[in-house]
Amino acid sequence: MTQVNPIITTPEEQFVVGESDLAFFSGYACRIDGGAILFCRSGAAEVSVNQYQGHVCRNTLVLLLPGSILMLTDRTEDFRVTFCAFSRDLFAEAAFRLEPSFFHALRERPITSPPHRIVEGASIWFQMAAYTYRDRNNVFRNTIIKNRLQNLLLESFDKMQRFAARRPRTPETTTRQTELFHRFVTLVQAHSSQEREVSFYADKLCISTRYLSTIVRTVARSSAKEFIDRSVVLEIKMMLQSTDLSVQEIAYRLRFPDQSYLGRFFKKHTGESPTEYRNMRK
Known part of the structure; x- marks a missing residue:
């Protein structure tokens, strides 16, 4: 059913x-x-x-x-x-x-x-x-x-x-850093389907990529690139499960060079190819 x-x-x-x-x-x-x-x-x-x-x-x-x-x-x-x-x-x-x-x-x-x-x-x-x-x-x-x-x-x-x-304040995180991290998360949710480079988000926040990476690692315990990539993987999973789009169409919508590039990216982060992921969850 x-x-x-x-x-x-x-x-x-x-x-x-x-x-x-x-x-x-x-x-x-x-x-x-x-x-x-x-x-x-x-x-x-x-x-x-x-x-x-x-x-x-x-x-x-x-x-x-x-x-x-x-x-x-x-x-x-x-x-x-x-x-x-x-x-x-x-x-x-x-x-x-x-x-x-x-x-x-x-x-x-x-x-x-x-x-x-x-x-x-x-x-x-x-x-x-x-x-x-x-x-x-x-x-x-x-x-x-x-x-x-x-x-x-x-x-x-x-x-x-x-x-x-x-709650006791964590000394390594300043109010300014926390606010920048929140803005980074909002930007990732809005743009990660099209933009995967840390420099894009650093430019939007008017800070250096090094400083953005430091903030994300301090607050989220991961690199800025890892955070962005996890959001992209989640978007791919959602499209594989919730739509009938082909892998090539998904690659086009998410601005990957081609479906092979998307396939390598997805398998690197999940251990499965997009087709394997989709077939296992039908």
Whole structure:
């Protein structure tokens, strides 16, 4: 039986609330157009959100920003989540008051295991969201869910800030370096499908490639080139799994010289050729 993406919205259905085992994303990298909040009810799974990988178990929260690439690399038979999926437009309206630092924090750590009292609050929030979702005759339905989403995002931002304030500062990372790293991550997400050289991102940030490499290694414990390449590999995986494009067409779209070059690049980073990767996941 063909699995269906449960966290998808339409112009007519701006938000969706439900429960799922997320089998659609098992071994399948898929970019979600809108965003979603996932609350694990049972079981466990290894979850990848863009370049972040984490363990999800009971009471874990996952907050997916619009455009995130989601994949489950492993999950137990009893893995279940309650979810609220929302359109890109609805998210933009709900998040307009939030500072850029909130989105930076979510990109760095989209998977969290909150304390018990926050778990209780999340359970109540999902119950209220589900009630609004079922109340289809309510003329203010979309406005209410937008306000509920905004409240959850503001609560999350508040807890992130307070938690960050309690953490000891790492002396090797300055505020300036952290901000440059966040800007680098945003640029990579926007341009890595077309630009793979460190110099491109250094120029955009008006810093030297050496300084950018130092920042990325300090914050992310990897080189800037490795960070960019991981993003490109993720994009290739998503296109191999989510589209019918040939390897040659993917190479053209991602500005590789030819499909052989893309094949060597992909195999170097994954141990498989693009065709092997695609066939193994059909």
